[in-house]
Amino acid sequence: MLRAITLVNAIGINVYRRDELVHPWGGVAVVAAITVWSLVVSWVYADAVRRSVGWLVADGAVALGALAVTPLVKGADFDATIPGFWVMSALLAWAIRFRLWGGLGAALVIGVTDLLLRADLTMTNYGNVYLLLIGGPIVGFLCGSLQEMAVARDDAQRSAAAAAERARLARVVHDGVLQVLALVQRRGTELGGDAAELGRLAGEQERRLRTLIRAQDAVRDDRFGTGAVAGTLDLADALARLRVRAGVDVAVPGGSVDVPAEIGEEVVAVVGACLDNVARHVGEGAPAWVLLEAFPDRVEVSVRDEGPGIPTGRLEQAEAEGRLGVAQSIRGRVEDLGGTVTLSTGSCGTEWELTVPRVRERSTR
Amino acid sequence: MSEAGEQETPIRVMVVDDHPMWRDAVERDLQAAGLDVVAVAADGHQALARFPAARPQVVVLDLQIPGPNGVEVTQQVLRTDPGARVLILSASGEQDDVLEAVKAGATGYLVKSASRAELLDAVRRVARGDSVFTPGLAGLVLGEFRRLSDPATAGPATGDDDHPELTERETEVLKMVAKGMSYKQIAERLVLSHRTVQNHVQNTLRKLQMHNRVELTRYAIERGLDED
Structure with missing residues (x-):
């Protein structure tokens, strides 16, 4: 989306400033190239699986290339680069993919390239580069935090689901054990003698297990906030x-x-x-x-x-x-x-x- | 079936338990005592599928079964045949689901560690229409009435004066059951007949089940009105 807006901006600026172009057809070629590239890369980034390092490097290279050909097309004394703000989309792609350091790195490379190409450095140019340097890392940092939060949330959901499943399994196992203990207790008492002693022991264990289960249920209820207040x-x-x-x-x-x-x-x-x-x-x-x-x-x-x-x-x-x-x-x-x-x-x-x-x-x- | 023959006709029982060992043991005990086990089932689906054809008088039901659980089976079974009786047999001790089953209409409850004699006695009493309580269940029922009569815990839905109330005598009897006293001991202590004590206990259950039905109906009506 951002890419599309900055692309329209870049096309518009170039059309508006077409008198600056030394080689008009070169300008058209560069704008056409970044338009095609925008379409390709938008399709590529749409699916997380395709967001590989290779594509990102290529994205960065196209942005740099578009910057670098500016003096050739517009002459050494140009005001705005051909891609203009369009380079921002490549920068943000880097920030999103490689977080803080990706954002900073891409901002540095693009900023430095931009400055090197220019014959003279105006305050506006400096301001733009400065914003790139600030914006890149910040977007990178935010993306990093967001992704970490998403990971943490997924982990929490997974462990809650796992705990619930464990509790369900435990209930099944416990129920089976309780059943057997109760049966041993009942049969043992009926048979008498040594069996009665076994039955008594089974009864004792049954009571213990039942108490444990109740305690475990209490702990689980606490964890989900329905239990006792501190x-x-x-x-x-x-x-x-x-x-x-x-x-x-x-x-x-x-x-x-x-x-x-x-x-x-x-x-x-x-x-x-x-x-x-x-x-x-x-x-x-x-x-x-x-x-x-x-x-x-x-x-x-x-x-x-x-x-x-x-x-x-x-x-x-x-x-x-x-x-x-x-x-x-x-x-x-x-x-x-x-x-x-x-x-x-x-x-x-x-x-x-x-x-x-x-x-x-x-x-x- | 003649009036006189009713005494000798063996009680028709269905046993629902997912544990084959237990199912067999209970079935054997009941048959040995001359009862007629007309069906067995291992889960809720089987129980509900076999109930209409088998028409047992008493369903001996384990609460923890796969498929529709014990509470749902109790509900369905009593909807199909209001004359049937449900005796809950639970391995896990007094838990809230026992209370739910009782609210749904079960009239007896026994822990699985109860002896064979206790089981037979419970089945016979439930078949007669009596209710079989453990002290633990009495404690749960007593707690439920206390909860319903306390406006703070009963919730906004029961704001009116329609919550069920026990008479003083019923509370007294239920409390004694919860303290582990037998009906006989209670009858002696309160100078009542055994039958009267039994009636008081049954009334408490009836009130609770009635309230549950009213609540369910009210809930259904509210839901229905909301949809308009």
Whole structure:
């Protein structure tokens, strides 16, 4: 396009200044030559595959040649060169192809040639050459940056696509492994004996893998900007990881439950302490259930077991003896978060209910 | 089919699972227990193609299958035969797609590590029209109702007062299920009959499915109006 405009300009100028031509037919020949060359090179550059070094060198050579024949056609004392601004298109082609250094090099060669041909140097001539020298490298630099950005963008798109594909494959593989583990667990338990032990191990691994997958999903969601904000913790995800513990079942709402990280970590730690307590008093691997409920202003977590319950008076007794029992420690930690603890215990089991505000209260006490 | 014969007629089941090992194991277990496995399918396409001819009462469905996924199969199957029941059998644990399947009309959910006895029990209960919950699913459903009743998270589309609400009793029962209590334990604690507890649980599912249908219809209408 630029080439066409500068070509029209060159033809126009030469027609207008035809009286300057010493050899009019030579002038017509040169203008015809650059016109033909413009058409050829436009077709060549249209496809990236053809933009080879050879064509660019030829392009530069034609531009220089057109410059160089000017004194022969117009006489030594000419004002404008025959190709005029048309040389700019060759210069820009170099800048686009060879970036900063291509632009600078082409500008230097064309500029110097232009100056050498002239009998006397006017300010206008100097200005034109100066603009060539500035413009060439700048266009080259911009093209370089643009191409680098395009490459970086392509890379990012490729790696995102690769990550998504990896995640999809991982899901397929994981699903297969989970299926087998579940089957081993189920059959093993039915067969009994050594097989039951195998089944138990398979069950353990199944829970671990499930937790890993959930963690991996959380990481992926984060990366695509839909996950937690910095400084917050997805309590649903964090509590779901407690499923690795034998006998522990965790129920959470769908999606994420974001709370400030400090609150979330403390809640997870307290729930962990409750579960430790279950393991100690009811038995290792005893069934326990964790339920998380999210409200706009608070979260409620329940930890329930079906053990024999905490004997009446034991908590008070521990307190009277000056021992800070587990119950006290749990109560204290939740109250520090501005929350409350309800403990109900009886022959049908023990249940801790923790209510914790979702924002940290500035305690005035 | 006489009224009396209904009890003895074996439950007609279709098993959909892309894992041949699992499909065979489930099929064998069901047949050994005297159930009638009328069809099996390895993916969503097969399932939908074989369902109309096989007419099972219960579809035991793995959520992660190729072709139309479990949620879509649930939808299609129940559109073809609203009387059929879908029991989801999932290997990957409680995930959001389980909730989607339940919204689409599945009335039972079981993890694959459940024992054979649990599976048989679940199939029989689902065939009877009961709903089979795990604590994890109850937690998801409970969370969904909480989300819908919170104007901040429910979105502008549900700005009116038409979001489904659970009664206090239903919330109480669902919460107990989520805490791992059996229907029997809940019935004892709340001094209710087992049947009443079951009804409460079923109502929560019905409300959620109804809401889902309303939402889908509303969405379709909005889209239709936009096109004018």
